[in-house]
C-alpha cells in the first residue's frame with residue numbers, strides 16, 4: 001500500500017486539525033445523514049482520551065464520533081479523489097455527506113476509499129463513527145463485558161488484556177489525495193544483493209488501477225543521479241557499485257515509477273528504498289552478510305496529551321536519544337507504528353522489528369507471573385480466544401504496508417502469547433507460513449516469547465527464526481535478589497542454546513520499574529540504583545553467550561497503562577521518564593552500547 005504523497009500527477013490535502021467530537025451514549029440514534037450533535041472539539045491526529053479533564057470521556061468504552069467539513073477544488077473533481085486514514089482505533093465507519101464510504105476494523109493500519117461518487121461541489125461533510133471496543137476476536141485482545149444502569153442505560157467495559165492504556169481515536173493523519181483515473185496502485189521493491197561484487201538486482205513490481213501502455217521505472221541515488229532504468233510491470237534493474245543501507249548509516253535510493261498512455265506520462269509515484277540483505281544463519285543475525293548486534297528498546301507510541309497519536313517531534317527526539325546512547329534498533333511493541341515513524345527509521349538507519357497488534361493472547365493475563373515457578377503451568381487460551389481471522393488480516397495489511405522498508409529486518413507475529421499451552425503450534429504455524437509467503441524480501445519471522453514458555457514448557461519455538469525472549473528475573477521473580485536472578489538468567493539461556501543451537505537468541509524485553517528520583521544506598525527495587533544494577537547483571541550474562549545477538553530493554557520511556565496495584569500512573573520501566581528525562585542507568589547503558597559495534601560484537 002502506497003504512502004500518500006504529492007507528485008506532478010498527484011495532490012495531497014491534510015484534513016488534520018480540530019474536529020467536532022462526541023461520545024455516543026447510545027441513548028438516541030445518531031444519524032450521519034445530518035450534522036451530528038457534537039458537543040466537543042478534538043485535535044486530530046491524537047488520542048481523544050487525554051484532551052479532556054472529563055473522566056467519563058477519558059475512560060469511555062464504546063462508540064464515539066468525529067466530524068468536519070472539507071472542500072475539494074472543482075479542478076480536482078475529474079481526478080480520482082481518495083480519502084485516507086493513517087489509522088482509526090479500533091473500528092471505523094466513515095460517512096461522506098451521510099453516505100457510508102468506508103469501513104475498517106483494526107486500529108493500527110491505514111485504509112482508504114475513493115470518494116468521487118459521494119462528493120458534491122463545494123462543501124462536503126465527513127463523519128466517522130469509531131469504536132474502541134476489544135474482545136476475544138480482536139487484536140489487541142480485550143475482556144469485554146456490559147451491564148445496565150438502573151435507568152436502563154447500557155454500560156460497556158473493556159478490561160485490557162495487556163499492559164498499556166487503551167488509547168483511541170484518529171491517531172494518525174487523515175488526508176485527501178488525488179490520482180489520475182488510471183493510476184499506480186502499488187509498488188513492491190525487493191533488492192537482491194550480491195555482496196561479493198558489491199552490486200544488486202532491484203526487482204520492482206508495479207500494480208496499476210486501469211491499464212497503462214507502458215510502465216517506466218527509474219532508480220535515482222541520493223545525489224539525484226539515475227543509476228538504472230527499465231520498462232514493464234515486473235522489472236529487475238541491476239545496480240553496480242551499490243551503496244548499501246546500513247544500520248546507523250542509511251542510504252536511500254528512489255524508485256521513480258511512471259505510468260504512460262499515448263506517449264504521455266499520466267501518473268508518477270516516487271518510493272524511497274534502501275538496498276540491504278538480511279539473513280539468519282548459524283545462530284547469527286546477518287545484515288549485509290555481517291553479524292549484527294541489536295542494541296535498543298521496546299517502545300510505545302505514548303506521549304503526554306497526544307496519547308497514542310502521532311507525535312513527530314517526539315519521534316525525532318526519541319531517535320536522537322537512541323543514537324546518543326549508541327542504540328541502533330527498536331521493536332514496534334505492541335502494534336504497528338505510524339508510517340511516518342517507519343519512513344523516519346529508513347532515513348535514520350534505525351533497525352526495526354515490526355510487530356503486529358497481537359498482544360494479550362493469553363487467557364490468564366495478569367501481572368503475577370510467579371506461576372513461572374510451577375513447571376506445569378498451562379491454560380486454555382487457544383480454546384478461549386478466536387483471533388485467527390484478525391491475525392491473518394493484520395499480517396496481510398502489515399506486510400503490504402511495510403514490505404519496502406529497509407529498516408524492517410524482522411516480523412514479530414505476536415507479543416507474549418500462550419506459547420506454553422496446547423494449541424499454540426497449531427495456532428501459529430499457519431500465521432508463520434502466511435507471513436513467509438507474503439513477504440517479497442523473505443525477512444526472518446519471530447514471536448516474542450513470554451517467561452512462562454520456558455525451554456521445557458514452550459510448544460512452538462521451532463517456528464521462529466530468532467528466539468526473542470522477554471525476561472524479568474530480578475523483577476517479577478527474584479525481586480530484589482539479583483544474585484539468584486543472574487543464575488536463573490544464565491541457566492535459561494544455556495537451556496535455550498542447547499534446545500536450538502542454530503537459532504540466535506535476543507532479549508526483546510527486560511526491565512525493572514523505577515521511580516525517577518528515587519535513590520537507595522541498598523539498591524532497593526524501584527530505585528535508580530536497582531535499575532542500573534539490574535541492567536549490569538543482565539549485560540554480564542549476555543556477554544557470555546556467542547549466540548546472543550541483541551538486547552532490547554523494556555522500556556524506552558515510562559508509559560500510561562490501565563489502573564492496577566502494580567502501576568503508579570503507568571508503567572515505570574522506562575530508562576527515560578515519559579517526558580524523556582534520563583534515569584541514572586542511561587549513562588551506564590550509553591557507555592556499554594557506545595563500546596559495542598553494530599557488527600561483529602560476538603565473533
Ligand code: BDP
Pocket residue numbers: 162163164334415416470509554571573
Ligand atoms: C511484558 C509485556 C509488556 C509489559 C511488561 C511489563 O510484554 O507489555 O509492559 O511485561 O510488565 O509482560 O512491564
